[in-house]
Amino acid sequence: MKVTVVGxxxxxxxxxxxxxxxxxxxxxxxxxxxxxxGALGALxxxxxxxxxxxICLSHLHADHCLDLCGYHVARTYGPRxxxxxxxVHAPAGAPARLAAAYGMPDxxxxxxxxxxxxxxxxxxxxxxxTVTAGLVNHPVEAYGFRVAAGGRAVAYSGDTGECExxxxxxxxxxxxxxxxxxxxxxxxxTGLHMTGRQAAEHAAKAGxxxxxxxxxxxxxxxxxxxxxxxxxxxxxxxxxxxxxxxxDLA
Numbered sequence: 001m002k003v004t005v006v007g008x009x010x011x012x013x014x015x016x017x018x019x020x021x022x023x024x025x026x027x028x029x030x031x032x033x034x035x036x037x038g039a040l041g042a043l044x045x046x047x048x049x050x051x052x053x054x055i056c057l058s059h060l061h062a063d064h065c066l067d068l069c070g071y072h073v074a075r076t077y078g079p080r081x082x083x084x085x086x087x088v089h090a091p092a093g094a095p096a097r098l099a100a101a102y103g104m105p106d107x108x109x110x111x112x113x114x115x116x117x118x119x120x121x122x123x124x125x126x127x128x129x130t131v132t133a134g135l136v137n138h139p140v141e142a143y144g145f146r147v148a149a150g151g152r153a154v155a156y157s158g159d160t161g162e163c164e165x166x167x168x169x170x171x172x173x174x175x176x177x178x179x180x181x182x183x184x185x186x187x188x189x190t191g192l193h194m195t196g197r198q199a200a201e202h203a204a205k206a207g208x209x210x211x212x213x214x215x216x217x218x219x220x221x222x223x224x225x226x227x228x229x230x231x232x233x234x235x236x237x238x239x240x241x242x243x244x245x246x247x248d249l250a
Contacts, residue, residue, distance in 0.1 A: 001026045001152045001249045003175060005212075006043050008241035010181045010193075011063050013038035014218035017243035019063035022156060022177060026149040029053050029127030033145060033156050040067040040074075042243060049074055050083055054126045056119075056133075057090035058158030059142035060097050065090070068110065069102040075113040085115045087126070089133070091141040092118045119143055134169050136160035137191045144169050152249040155208065159215060161191040162198055170206035174249050177241065178202060179215035180225050196225040200232020214241040 002025045007018030019036030023046055030047055032055045043049075057065045068088070075083045088094070095116050099109035110116075121143075123132040132146040137160045145156045146169040155170035157163075157178045170176045181193035188195070194202075196213055203211040211234055216222055222240055229238050 001147075001149050001154065003154055003177075003247040003249065004046050005177075005214075005241050005243055005245045006032075006046065007036055007039040007243055008214045008216055009038075009063075009243075010179070010215035010217040012218070014216070017216075018042045019066075020058075020158075020215060021067075023047065024129065024147055024154065027128040029129065031056065031126055031129055031131075031147065033147070034058055034064040034158070035067045035071065036063040037066045040070050045244070050078070050080075052086060055086065055088045055090075055114075056126075056131060056143075056145060057088065057094060058145065058156070059138060059140055060091055060094060061140065061159065062101070064158070065094070065098065066101060068098055068114070072098075072102065072110045072113045083113070086113065087117060088114045089117045089119050089124070089126075089131070091143070094118075132169060134165040136165055137163040139192065146170065146173065150250075154249070155206070157194075157199075157202075157214070159193060161194060162202075166202050167205045170202065170208050172207050174209045175247055176203050176206065176208040176211050177214045178211060180213040180229065181215050181217050181220075183220050183224050184228055196227070196229030197232040200229040200234040200238060203236070203238075204232065204234040208236065210236055210247075211238045212241050212245075212247075213238065216240060
């Protein structure tokens with residue numbers, strides 16, 4: 001399995017990265033976890049525009065899903081359109097939410113290009129991948145994912161506050177892509193995001209092989225985020241996500 005960080009900026013695109021998008025590849029199958037603001041352009045540095053086989057959206061905040069609107073244009077009006085319907089596993093209400101963002105009626109909405117499948121806490125198969133979705137701690141319906149293939153596993157937090165479900169999803173995973181949106185401050189809101197320290201604590205509990213800190217909000221000092229993660233009791237390698245970084249789990 002190969003994992004490519006397409007975008008890792010939190011809440012909005014930063015100067016060096018689009019918002020959230022991660023490309024997972026195995027046996028020629030290409031799966032996207034999220035397609036946030038600005039990610040569609042950067043994705044084309046890594047694969048062809050029409051080479052995506054499936055998409056999983058963790059939740060319906062713009063920085064995780066909005067570029068699906070632009071992708072609808074590409075798949076509806078591209079030079080060889082119409083293209084095959086693309087499965088999109090997303091929280092309930094995704095078709096209406098994205099149609100509203102695009103500015104079109106709910107019917108037919110984006111469902112002329114995408115086959116929306118409502119997420120729920122369960123496991124399902126996508127090509128060579130076994131995907132397990134679990135509800136995480138965020139103000140809207142939001143999921144973390146565990147994606148396994150060929151004896152390897154990647155866990156992705158999406159957006160979450162401290163959450164035991166994330167520990168379950170990440171248990172013994174080779175790689176944890178975990179959000180670290182906050183730096184330590186008094187009176188941080190709960191049930192929204194995590195600090196680097198909290199991300200590392202979850203990685204330690206899950207026993208993951210490597211921790212990559214994601215959803216990096218551009219106004220934060222990322223060196224501080226990384227330093228805080230070093231105080232979370234996790235003994236494995238920790239690094240900041242970077243757009244274009246590749247992790248080969250073969």
